[in-house]
Amino acid sequence: MIDDEQAGAVVDAPAERNSRKPMLIGVAVALLLALGAGGYVWQARQGTHAATGRAKAPDVGKAELYLPMDPAFVVNFRDAESLRYLQVGVTLMSHDPEAINVAKTADPVLRDALVALFSNQDYSIISDAAGRQKLQEQALGAVRKIVQARLGRPGIDALYFTSFVMQ
Template identity: 55%
Template sequence: MADEEQAAPASAPRKSKLLVVIGAVAVLALAGGGYFWHMESAARAQASAEAASKIDLYLPLDPPFVVNFKDGDSLRYLQVAVTLMSHDQKALDAAKDASPVVRDALVSLFSNQDFSVISSADGRRKLQDQALATVQKIVKERTGKPGIDALYFTSFVMQ
């Protein structure tokens, strides 16, 4: 019986150590879970911010451009409506603030075209690419980066 009495007190410290270890593991698990939850919510917030920056922003250049150009002996007419697209509002603001410069550059570009070239789909795409490069150059001079991602002809009438 004396042996039983001495064995009982020795197992009590073991149980309390075991409870402390289990408690420490539980606290660490909760802390780790909280950390991962925080990291996941931070990642979701960052993804949301990135998605918001991917929103297409548009700036129509109103009124439409109207130019005359010569095609051999005849006089031709072109009316084209242009809309700019960007993911950066600052770039669109810069293009809007420089509207007279942008319009002048595009009028010069449009009026120097050859009717036979812009009559084809490939010719219009080439003109669209040239117009985009022209606007990007103007915006880059003001903001330090091209900023304009696309230029669309929303109306294209030749006569």
């Protein structure tokens, strides 16, 4: 009889364990659902708060917009030995359509600033890659300054030299 009682006790113990397993799974699923719902609500509130709390900044994830400044810039500048010419093709890039529109309307002002910048260059400086890079940065700064004055933010993300010919 002792063997029968022990066998019965052994059989009953796994039955209790199995009855707890569905309950634990149910609690875990309910906990995960509650955490997921809480995270969703938190994200939704953060998005609403950000949209109503601050001015809208341009979305960097937007497509790149290009504005070629045609015709190319042609300026003359002095070298120690002679008069030299520089032809520069310029294209502006932005992720902000408003900045592109401002640059289009301010084209004469931008062209004037860039002509003044390009004509004041020294041949020995812009004849190497580092000098052209510095000139490109200066040109971007000049364009950003003009667009910022009209738009309230720099707006232009990059300035590219699409052609660069010196003679």
